[in-house]
Structure formats: structure tokens, C-alpha cells
Amino acid sequence: MIKIKIPATSANLGAGFDALGLALNYYNYVNMEESDGVNIVSLDGTEIPTGEDNLIYASAKSLYEICGRKFTGLTIEQTNSIPIARGLGSSSACIIAGLAGANRLMGDPLSLDELVNLSAQIEGHPDNTAPALLGGIVTAVFDGKVVHWVKQEVHTKLKFVVIIPDFELKTEKARECLPQDISFGDAVYNLSRAALFSASLLTGKYENLRTAVHDKLHQPHRMKLIPHAREVFDTAYSLDAYAMYLSGAGPSLMAIVDEENEFFAGKLRFSLDRMGLGTWQVKELAIDNIGTSIE
Ligand code: HSE
Numbered sequence: 001m002i003k004i005k006i007p008a009t010s011a012n013l014g015a016g017f018d019a020l021g022l023a024l025n026y027y028n029y030v031n032m033e034e035s036d037g038v039n040i041v042s043l044d045g046t047e048i049p050t051g052e053d054n055l056i057y058a059s060a061k062s063l064y065e066i067c068g069r070k071f072t073g074l075t076i077e078q079t080n081s082i083p084i085a086r087g088l089g090s091s092s093a094c095i096i097a098g099l100a101g102a103n104r105l106m107g108d109p110l111s112l113d114e115l116v117n118l119s120a121q122i123e124g125h126p127d128n129t130a131p132a133l134l135g136g137i138v139t140a141v142f143d144g145k146v147v148h149w150v151k152q153e154v155h156t157k158l159k160f161v162v163i164i165p166d167f168e169l170k171t172e173k174a175r176e177c178l179p180q181d182i183s184f185g186d187a188v189y190n191l192s193r194a195a196l197f198s199a200s201l202l203t204g205k206y207e208n209l210r211t212a213v214h215d216k217l218h219q220p221h222r223m224k225l226i227p228h229a230r231e232v233f234d235t236a237y238s239l240d241a242y243a244m245y246l247s248g249a250g251p252s253l254m255a256i257v258d259e260e261n262e263f264f265a266g267k268l269r270f271s272l273d274r275m276g277l278g279t280w281q282v283k284e285l286a287i288d289n290i291g292t293s294i295e
Contacts, residue, residue, distance in 0.1 A: 001075075003295045004030040004101050007135065007288040008082040009089030010160065010254055011127035014213025014245040015193035021127035021248075022137040023288040024160060026088070030056060030097040031077040034105055039075040046080040055091060059098025059122060060105075066118075067109050085168035087248035092128035095119050096292055100133065104294050113147075116140075120147045128248065135291030137198060152202055153289040157259035158242070160286060161268065163232055165251040166279040169225060174249035177221045186216040209243035209256055219246050226251045228277060235271045239264050 006028045011021040040050040040057060048054065052061075056076055064071035082090045099119055103110050110118070112133070119129035126140040126147045140149040193212045200208035223229045223246065232253055233244040241255040241264065257264045265284045272280050 001031045001033045001077075002101060002104055004032065004097050004104075004292065005294075006030065006093040006097050006100075006132055006292045007290075008285075009092060009128040009131045009248075010087070010162070010252075011089065011125075011131075011248040012215075012218065012245070013137075013194075013197050014219070014243070015190045015215035015217070016127070016139075016197060017190070017194075017215065017217045018125040018127055019141065020137065020139055020194060020198060021089075021131040022154070023131040023135045023291055024088070024162075024285045025288045026081055026283065026285050028082050028090075028093045028097065029079040030101060031075075032056075032060070032097075032101040032105065033075050035073050035075040037073040039073070041077050043077050043079045046078070048078055048080065055094035056098040056101070059095045060102035061098075062122075063099050063102040063110070063118070064106070067106060069106055083164055085170050086164050087169070087246065087250045087252040088162070088164075089128035089132055089248065091171075092119070092123055092132045095122050095129060096132045100292050100294060116147045116149060117145070121145070131291070133292050136287065136289045137201065139198060151291075152198070154201060154287045155289075156201070156204070156287065158201075158206070158287075159257045159259060159261075159264070159284050161236075161241075161255040161257050161265050162247060162283050162285060163236075163253040163255070163268070163272070164281040164283065165226065165253075165277075167251060169249065169251040171249040174218075174222050174225065177225065178218055179221070182217065190215050190217050206242045206256075206258070210237075213243045213245040218249075222246055222250050226253075228275060229253060231275060232272070232277075235275075236264075236268060239267050239271075
């Protein structure tokens, strides 16, 4: 049985829609081996599909088919920490587990680049799948077939404090509310900020991050689907967060915070409780520079 560890991911990072994403130290674990038929169990009680429609299973099976290998079935044991449909890359984690796991079981016929390409083809965009596989912060352009990417390790003691609402928001729905066209000015607004984000994160110019996370492509439209999001942003800024952005398609909200801002998460928890958001979770995370690993 191989054991796969896959990190959660946070995509977009404000202005880098479908282009920027980073991996976080919050993990799903998947044990996998070849077997006869479909045997899928959840080890932690999370409700998961246990048939052929299971995303890990389906992704793994597709890789066997692509490689022209005989496929009889798989035994899969899942431990799911990453919450589903919350903007933390849960579906990408399943796709990567399936592809990376199947690749290992077959003796690694596919290269890392091929796995990056295939996972983006399945997900439709690379900004969760690539960092889930590679770790660190990943800048990626998906041309429809191939992902042109750079992974950079981030050595920072910045904290990524994620606020996870108590409801799901499917990426499909959160993409439906996006505009078909944007103006030239808005395009410049976004591309300049996306570029500023990674350069500032990697060089330690954290005072730029608040400007860098602003965007005109998706957050203004999606924030309307998340009640209290604006209030939570304002509260986090009043507690000295460097930056606040919508994680992926939402509904999770991400605060980037200095390590010396020791009591940020506790104070935010207190404020959320006072806003009547006691069922929303607050988790203090850090960047994972390793990505998916297999034992
Ligand atoms: N870039 C994608 C989106 C991420 O914003 O729709 C979804 O997880």
C-alpha cells in the first residue's frame, strides 16, 4: 500500500486569477493499492463517494488508461482534512492523489511536467493542482494543453490564517457570476497587482501585499455570495493583517499575517463569535514548500 500526502492549496492570491496559487500545511492522506474492483473507505468518517465516481479513483483509472496499462481496480483509504468546496483545493487534492498515486503504482511512467499538465486538463485551471503537486508558490499559464510554470519556495514566517465559513460554495457556481468581458483599465489593474504579489512575497516587501491582493476580475463579484465577508476583511485589517483575499473561488477568506502578530487568530476568533459567526473556523497555517509526497 502506498501512502500519499497532499497539501491544501489557496488559489488566485487576489489578483492572480487562474495563475497564482500556493500550498499550505494542511493535508489529505490517501492510501492506495491495486485490487480487484472498487474498494474505497473513509478512515475519518468524512462522507465520500465510494463508487467509480470517486475523484481519486476516476483520476487514477484515467492515468492507467492513458498509459495503456491493465486496470482491475483500486483499494483507496482516505483521510480528508481539507474541507470540501471551501476554496482550499479539495478537488485538486483528489485529482493529484489519483494521478500521483497511479503513476507511482505503475512505476512512474509520467514525468512531473506531464502530471502538472494532466491535472490542469482535468481541473480546467492550474492554480490549485500545480501547487498541490509541487508545493511553494506556483505561477502558471495553462494554454489549454500545457502548463508553463515556475515553482518558488517561500521561506517566510508569515502566517496564513484561513477563515472557513460553515457553508459550501462550488467553484462552478462561483465562476458563473464572473463577467464575460473586462475593460483595458481593469486588465492593467489586475496584471500589475498579480505581478506585485509574488515579487513582494518573495522579497519580503510585505507592506505591498494589501495593494497587491486587490482585483477587479472575481473578488468583487464573489464577495456578494459570501455574507459577512466584507465585515471579516475589515476586522482582520483592524487587527493588522498585511492582506486579505478570497481563497480560490471562496467561500474561505485568507489573512496574511506577520509572525509577530501573535494573537491575531485568537482576536479574530473572538470577533467572529461576536458577529454571530461562531460556526466559522479559524485556522493558522503556513506555506508548504514540499507538495505531494508518497511513501
Ligand atoms: N482560479 C479558480 C477560480 C480557483 O477562481 O475559479 C478555484 O479553486
